[in-house]
Amino acid sequence: MRRFSKQLSVVFTMLICAGSGVSMADAAPPESRTKAFSTGAFDPFIDYINGRIRQGWEDNEVEPSAVASDEEWLRRVHLDLIGQIPSAEMVEQFSKDRDPAKRSKMIDKLLEDPAYVQNFTNVWTNLLIGRRTPRRVSRNGMQKFLREAFAKNRPWDEIVQDLVTAEGHFEENGAVNYLLAQMQNNDEAVQVTAATTRLFLGIQVQCTQCHNHPFNDWKQNQFWEYNSFFRQMRPVNHRKTDPKTGRQIDDYSEIVATGFNGPVYYEKRSGLMQVAYPIFEDQKVDPQSGVERRKEFSRLIVQGEKPLIATAIVNRMWGYFMGYGFTRPVDDMGPHNPASHPELLNKMAEEFVKKDYDLKQLARWICNSEAYNLTSQFSRNNEIDSPERGETPLFSHMYIKNMTAEQLYDSLIVATGAHKSGQSNWERAEEQRRQWMGQFMVAFDNDSGDDSTTFNGTIPQALMMMNGDLTKNAISADRGSYLNQLLTEKGNDQVKIRKMFLSTLSRYPDRREINSAQRLISGTPNKLAAYQDLYWALLNSNEFVFNH
Amino acid sequence: MTILNPYGMTRRHFMQHVAGAATAIPTMHFLSHLEANASQVKKQQKACILIWMAGGPPTIDIWDLKPGSKNGGEFKPISTKGDMQISEHMPKTAQVMDNLSLIRSMSTREADHARGTYYMHSAYVPNPTVVHPTFGSVVSYELGARRKELDIPSFISIGGSRGSAGFLGMSHSPFVVSSDGTIQNAEINMAEQQRLGQRLDMLQVLESGFINSKRGESANSHKDIYKKAVNLMTSKQMEAFKVDQEPAALKDAYGTGNFGQGLLLARRLVEVGVPFVEVSASVGSWDLHQGVFNSLKDQNLPQLDMGIAALVQDLKQRAMLDDVTIVCMGEFGRTPRINQNVGRDHWAASWTAMVGGGGLKNGQAVGKTDADGIGIEGKSYLPGDLWATVAHSLGIPLDIVHTSKRGRPMKLANGGTPIKELIG
Numbered sequence: 020m021r022r023f024s025k026q027l028s029v030v031f032t033m034l035i036c037a038g039s040g041v042s043m044a045d046a047a048p049p050e051s052r053t054k055a056f057s058t059g060a061f062d063p064f065i066d067y068i069n070g071r072i073r074q075g076w077e078d079n080e081v082e083p084s085a086v087a088s089d090e091e092w093l094r095r096v097h098l099d100l101i102g103q104i105p106s107a108e109m110v111e112q113f114s115k116d117r118d119p120a121k122r123s124k125m126i127d128k129l130l131e132d133p134a135y136v137q138n139f140t141n142v143w144t145n146l147l148i149g150r151r152t153p154r155r156v157s158r159n160g161m162q163k164f165l166r167e168a169f170a171k172n173r174p175w176d177e178i179v180q181d182l183v184t185a186e187g188h189f190e191e192n193g194a195v196n197y198l199l200a201q202m203q204n205n206d207e208a209v210q211v212t213a214a215t216t217r218l219f220l221g222i223q224v225q226c227t228q229c230h231n232h233p234f235n236d237w238k239q240n241q242f243w244e245y246n247s248f249f250r251q252m253r254p255v256n257h258r259k260t261d262p263k264t265g266r267q268i269d270d271y272s273e274i275v276a277t278g279f280n281g282p283v284y285y286e287k288r289s290g291l292m293q294v295a296y297p298i299f300e301d302q303k304v305d306p307q308s309g310v311e312r313r314k315e316f317s318r319l320i321v322q323g324e325k326p327l328i329a330t331a332i333v334n335r336m337w338g339y340f341m342g343y344g345f346t347r348p349v350d351d352m353g354p355h356n357p358a359s360h361p362e363l364l365n366k367m368a369e370e371f372v373k374k375d376y377d378l379k380q381l382a383r384w385i386c387n388s389e390a391y392n393l394t395s396q397f398s399r400n401n402e403i404d405s406p407e408r409g410e411t412p413l414f415s416h417m418y419i420k421n422m423t424a425e426q427l428y429d430s431l432i433v434a435t436g437a438h439k440s441g442q443s444n445w446e447r448a449e450e451q452r453r454q455w456m457g458q459f460m461v462a463f464d465n466d467s468g469d470d471s472t473t474f475n476g477t478i479p480q481a482l483m484m485m486n487g488d489l490t491k492n493a494i495s496a497d498r499g500s501y502l503n504q505l506l507t508e509k510g511n512d513q514v515k516i517r518k519m520f521l522s523t524l525s526r527y528p529d530r531r532e533i534n535s536a537q538r539l540i541s542g543t544p545n546k547l548a549a550y551q552d553l554y555w556a557l558l559n560s561n562e563f564v565f566n567h
Numbered sequence: 568m569t570i571l572n573p574y575g576m577t578r579r580h581f582m583q584h585v586a587g588a589a590t591a592i593p594t595m596h597f598l599s600h601l602e603a604n605a606s607q608v609k610k611q612q613k614a615c616i617l618i619w620m621a622g623g624p625p626t627i628d629i630w631d632l633k634p635g636s637k638n639g640g641e642f643k644p645i646s647t648k649g650d651m652q653i654s655e656h657m658p659k660t661a662q663v664m665d666n667l668s669l670i671r672s673m674s675t676r677e678a679d680h681a682r683g684t685y686y687m688h689s690a691y692v693p694n695p696t697v698v699h700p701t702f703g704s705v706v707s708y709e710l711g712a713r714r715k716e717l718d719i720p721s722f723i724s725i726g727g728s729r730g731s732a733g734f735l736g737m738s739h740s741p742f743v744v745s746s747d748g749t750i751q752n753a754e755i756n757m758a759e760q761q762r763l764g765q766r767l768d769m770l771q772v773l774e775s776g777f778i779n780s781k782r783g784e785s786a787n788s789h790k791d792i793y794k795k796a797v798n799l800m801t802s803k804q805m806e807a808f809k810v811d812q813e814p815a816a817l818k819d820a821y822g823t824g825n826f827g828q829g830l831l832l833a834r835r836l837v838e839v840g841v842p843f844v845e846v847s848a849s850v851g852s853w854d855l856h857q858g859v860f861n862s863l864k865d866q867n868l869p870q871l872d873m874g875i876a877a878l879v880q881d882l883k884q885r886a887m888l889d890d891v892t893i894v895c896m897g898e899f900g901r902t903p904r905i906n907q908n909v910g911r912d913h914w915a916a917s918w919t920a921m922v923g924g925g926g927l928k929n930g931q932a933v934g935k936t937d938a939d940g941i942g943i944e945g946k947s948y949l950p951g952d953l954w955a956t957v958a959h960s961l962g963i964p965l966d967i968v969h970t971s972k973r974g975r976p977m978k979l980a981n982g983g984t985p986i987k988e989l990i991g
Contacts (some may be wrong), residue, residue: 556771560773561789
């Protein structure tokens with residue numbers, strides 16, 4: 020109906036133009052098209068992305084939400100790229116900046132921030148070895164490998180190849196920790212097969228371990244064909260004597276190659292035993308000894324113009340930034356689960372390969388796209404675009420995401436200005452961080468395939484945010500604390516209230532919020548206590564813990 | 568966040584439910600009627616207490632002794648008030664065995680700690696495609712969600728948690744407390760208590776602003792979790808965690824260690840309506856690869872014996888025993904053969920789980936192992952059968968099918984069958 024009336028109005032406009040003799044060029048285009056959106060980046064591929072997404076809006080008759088305010092966008096892009104909210108000063112500076120290209124410049128700046136490396140190291144450590152480090156796996160080793168990879172912006176295909184072919188000591192070659200973590204069960208490499216295909220190829224073959232795929236034509240042998248690539252290795256756990264106690268304790272672990280060759284065997288539902296050979300997308304690998312199958316695998320997965328590993332990472336990163344990928348979940352692509360924007364996904368994967376698997380370029384495309392720059396507020400004209408209710412995402416507004424535990428912690432640190440007190444005691448800070456993370460993770464068993472957009476906070480987490488030590492410290496009024504400092508600065512209550520909003524919610528308060536805060540302050544005999552209460556409320560608010 | 572005053576919250580919360588549910592009946596009349604029956608209603612609420620023996624208990628030395636066999640070990644069987652014999656180191660429990668039963672033919676094939684723990688808690692073997700809910704989460708999902716008067720979580724795990732809600736969602740995760748009832752970050756001091764109302768007022772302003780700005784359901788979910796957390800902090804039911812308030816004599820009867828106090832806490836929790844409580848049988852390691860008899864005799868069994876006997880008597884005295892099902896087991900049993908370190912190793916092929924209360928036909932031993940404790944004679948049982956039996960006594964329909972996030976149907980208790988002899 021809406022579409023129909025829009026067409027009508029166009030026809031009507033044309034009639035008037037024709038009648039009054041005004042040339043077409045002078046006719047004002049519809050409001051929403053007055054000017055194509057731009058962050059200031061010049062890259063025809065961003066225009067292509069915007070075009071494809073717009074097509075989806077038109078086909079589904081939705082109007083996009085407005086472009087996000089500078090404050091909203093700045094907070095989002097900070098959380099997504101560097102894993103923490105911007106400081107109050109940064110927000111003020113950015114919102115005053117008149118440069119029309121300031122958004123694209125901000126993206127480039129954040130991509131070079133050391134926190135970018137840390138953020139994506141956190142993201143991938145959690146994906147590769149889980150939030151809780153399994154036994155005999157070195158989290159430090161894993162992080163070291165990833166830090167180096169993201170700091171050098173190594174091509175994604177090389178990173179994946181290193182991970183799947185890794186061998187050796189778990190701290191000397193940190194990449195092996197992925198394999199060590201996925202080989203905990205002593206299960207004929209079943210878990211590592213499932214994880215590798217899911218994480219890097221974006222397909223879920225694990226159910227074909229036991230039977231043919233229920234929703235597409237993948238057969239049981241496919242799982243075991245993939246599996247046979249991962250049978251030539253095993254983890255070895257070394258022990259040593261503790262010189263102090265004389266007892267045997269854990270030493271290092273490693274992945275070593277074994278001489279396995281020939282086919283693997285599996286059982287059909289009927290009880291029949293079957294054989295499977297190493298085959299990847301119809302390409303057979305010689306099953307005889309002497310052939311390093313993981314090397315062959317790493318060669319085969321990058322073949323073609325648009326290999327699965329490219330599509331998989333494009334889909335995953337789009338989902339990371341936008342809240343939803345082109346498929347749901349992002350790592351279950353296949354004929355049974357068609358993508359929302361197949362053309363865009365495929366084209367982006369091809370371009371990504373042409374750009375040599377450049378992860379920063381991929382982030383740049385997405386963050387500079389129109390869809391990424393829209394507000395998360397929806398309106399009557401796009402409320403049907405609601406993937407949380409099961410609809411296909413149209414990206415006509417931003418979808419709000421949960422902060423990860425790491426983002427939340429680091430943002431709390433930024434909000435309370437603790438990061439400015441210098442790196443004098445890095446080790447203690449790191450220890451505190453791990454302790455907090457450990458506590459926050461209690462009863463936080465969400466598996467990595469979960470949507471990041473469904474709020475899955477728990478009561479213990481709410482209690483921790485309300486009453487935990489970190490919050491207590493954050494709202495402390497001791498000397499040198501954020502509040503103490505704020506209160507001794509110049510300015511009336513309103514100035515201070517605005518500052519507090521900026522440093523937590525990265526925006527200015529509205530009239531209603533200022534009034535409530537002022538009421539709170541004037542109604543409390545102890546002014547300091549009132550400020551503490553306000554700060555407590557800001558840090559505990561939904562707006563603070565969401566990336567929106 | 569409609570309720571902002573931390574005091575008297577439970578009552579107002581309650582009034583709201585009443586107002587919402589029964590507009591046709593004059594409110595005050597209906598309310599007094601409800602209150603009169605409240606204690607009665609709670610007592611009839613079904614619940615399960617799982618006593619978890621992490622590490623895998625040597626059930627051949629506790630519940631299914633083999634005197635005369637080379638595998639028999641050092642302990643002698645004694646007679647009980649039920650129709651079975653148990654270890655001489657369980658004398659107090661022997662006196663209440665008419666209220667408990669043994670399933671002596673568990674056969675569960677998973678003899679690795681992690682896999683066995685997962686299997687015994689969920690009735691499903693680990694599978695890379697899905698995380699199955701532990702049975703406490705299933706009970707929380709089925710019964711807890713319906714107990715609107717319950718301010719505290721409906722699945723509480725005392726002394727650590729051993730499983731997750733899986734695809735049933737975070738709100739059915741085990742809520743972990745220590746055996747003295749301490750909930751991390753739930754206690755606030757007087758000064759903070761006085762400020763809570765004011766803080767929540769301000770929070771309400773901020774949260775509603777964000778919710779009204781139309782950004783989707785998540786903003787609301789956040790508010791709901793905070794409401795639950797505040798309810799928890801300020802609820803009268805928090806008293807249930809104060810195990811210290813029990814009379815000294817009763818505390819002594821349960822045993823003053825972590826296990827005894829945890830068990831007593833479990834009773835307090837089921838009393839206020841919590842449908843599933845898991846208690847760690849932390850009386851020393853159960854993973855007895857060496858020195859099995861000394862450890863059992865001196866450490867594990869005296870405490871286990873006291874605790875179980877006290878729990879049964881306590882529940883009975885409060886007329887709760889028919890509504891509370893007790894399960895006591897670990898992830899597997901231990902080898903009938905005694906190893907060179909006078910220990911027993913992992914063994915899943917033939918072992919015993921204890922169940923009781925819950926209106927089951929108690930006082931019997933179901934299933935049988937051979938004279939050396941190695942093979943099973945007759946019918947054997949899987950964890951699904953055990954949990955189906957528990958579901959039966961909790962009144963959870965057995966034909967319930969849950970659906971995983973990927974749309975895969977999952978039968979309750981993996982489609983197990985309640986044990987005929989126990990349900991009568």
